Amino acid sequence: MHAPIIKHIRAFTVFGGGADYHDQGADHWIDDHIATPMSRYPAYRQSRQSFGINVLGTLVVELETDTGVKGFAVTTGGEPAAYIVEKHLARFVEGRRVDEIELIWDQMFNATLYYGRRGLVINAISGVDLALWDLLGQVRQLPVHALIGGAVRDEQPFYATGARPDLAKQMGFIGGKLAFRHNPLQGTPGIRTEMERLGQMRDAVGPDFWLMFDCWMSMTVDYAHQVAVAAAEYDLKWIEECLPPDDYWGYAALRKKLPPKMLLTTGEHEATRWGFRMLLEMGCCDFIQPDVGWCGGLTELLKISALADAHNTMVIPHGSSVYSYHFVMTRQNSPFAEFLMMAPKADNVVPMFSPMLLDEPVPQNGLLHISALDKPGFGVRLSPDLQLHRPYER
Ligand SMILES: C[C@H](O)[C@H](O)[C@@H](O)[C@@H](O)C(=O)O
Numbered sequence: 001m002h003a004p005i006i007k008h009i010r011a012f013t014v015f016g017g018g019a020d021y022h023d024q025g026a027d028h029w030i031d032d033h034i035a036t037p038m039s040r041y042p043a044y045r046q047s048r049q050s051f052g053i054n055v056l057g058t059l060v061v062e063l064e065t066d067t068g069v070k071g072f073a074v075t076t077g078g079e080p081a082a083y084i085v086e087k088h089l090a091r092f093v094e095g096r097r098v099d100e101i102e103l104i105w106d107q108m109f110n111a112t113l114y115y116g117r118r119g120l121v122i123n124a125i126s127g128v129d130l131a132l133w134d135l136l137g138q139v140r141q142l143p144v145h146a147l148i149g150g151a152v153r154d155e156q157p158f159y160a161t162g163a164r165p166d167l168a169k170q171m172g173f174i175g176g177k178l179a180f181r182h183n184p185l186q187g188t189p190g191i192r193t194e195m196e197r198l199g200q201m202r203d204a205v206g207p208d209f210w211l212m213f214d215c216w217m218s219m220t221v222d223y224a225h226q227v228a229v230a231a232a233e234y235d236l237k238w239i240e241e242c243l244p245p246d247d248y249w250g251y252a253a254l255r256k257k258l259p260p261k262m263l264l265t266t267g268e269h270e271a272t273r274w275g276f277r278m279l280l281e282m283g284c285c286d287f288i289q290p291d292v293g294w295c296g297g298l299t300e301l302l303k304i305s306a307l308a309d310a311h312n313t314m315v316i317p318h319g320s321s322v323y324s325y326h327f328v329m330t331r332q333n334s335p336f337a338e339f340l341m342m343a344p345k346a347d348n349v350v351p352m353f354s355p356m357l358l359d360e361p362v363p364q365n366g367l368l369h370i371s372a373l374d375k376p377g378f379g380v381r382l383s384p385d386l387q388l389h390r391p392y393e394r
């Protein structure tokens with residue numbers, strides 16, 4: 001069968017939620033005193049937007065074939081990522097067949113190796129890769145999960161990340177992940193305050209509902225160890241991304257001295273199979289959490305997943321809407337997934353990349369059924385109401 005040729009790739013930017021989901025309005029739980037590596041500076045403790053967490057905005061990558069079929073994807077990256085797509089990556093995409101995804105990925109990665117390897121460049125490559133998978137699904141009229149081996153389960157359970165694990169339990173989620181809000185400089189008093197919150201949540205949700213802390217790269221090994229020891233009393237299930245992504249040695253040391261049963265997780269700011277090989281081979285964590293929009297896209301996540309499986313390690317992707325839902329449905333070592341509560345008070349379920357995607361599915365009673373992912377590609381459409389800007393039009 002003749003595979004259509006990709007005639008155009010276009011890179012747009014847009015602000016206001018969506019893939020850059022930290023780009024929210026005021027009074028949102030996701031920007032309320034959450035500890036970060038910048039928390040050592042009091043001026044940057046109240047709001048992550050104050051130090052620029054939402055400075056990039058969303059990158060929208062659109063592909064169009066010579067037969068007029070379109071595919072798209074969104075990720076974090078904004079205008080600098082759009083520059084990389086239009087000025088550098090486009091030459092490896094335009095003129096290729098829609099089914100040359102591996103070849104395109106290899107050329108994009110190796111052509112940017114001298115300045116890429118992780119971060120923004122890999123975000124841009126991820127955006128192109130996800131758009132390629134969406135386009136292939138549109139051309140073949142198949143959902144992405146059917147292109148990568150098919151579902152291994154009928155429905156997928158989710159835990160919820162947000163300020164209200166007590167409400168998440170009522171909504172049917174299997175666990176609740178709280179954002180940690182104190183940093184090492186706030187010492188024991190800060191830990192005490194967090195344990196009061198954790199204890200109240202444990203009382204509210206009972207003994208079996210999972211409770212976790214997300215620490216967003218904000219701690220030292222010693223402080224993370226103190227937090228873990230204190231949180232063991234409340235049966236914290238895992239402590240997440242407590243150290244900077246490059247501190248593989250710190251993660252390995254911390255993991256050796258965590259309380260029994262408590263898991264150590266990380267990976268959302270790691271990239272490519274090589275970065276995750278470091279995490280796996282150095283024994284940094286109990287399971288990995290790649291973001292499919294930041295780690296290299298679906299093509300790379302499939303490689304990362306196989307490597308993790310060989311290490312008997314689960315892959316629980318960082319919340320990334322439909323771009324990870326299709327993936328987790330097809331992997332035995334991804335038995336549950338994350339859902340980020342994007343309602344400002346974390347008190348109801350709204351689509352994660354709202355308001356950018358039409359037909360974006362959400363878990364119902366904490367579960368996503370495979371039938372919710374039956375449309376071609378990733379099964380979503382770009383909202384026509386978006387103010388798209390193409391900064392580097394060719
Ligand atoms: C809730 C965390 O602070 C981050 O905002 C979140 O994006 C990420 O770390 C997560 O695991 O969901």
Ligand SMILES: [Mg+2]
Nearest residue numbers: 214240241268
């Ligand atoms: Mg996290």
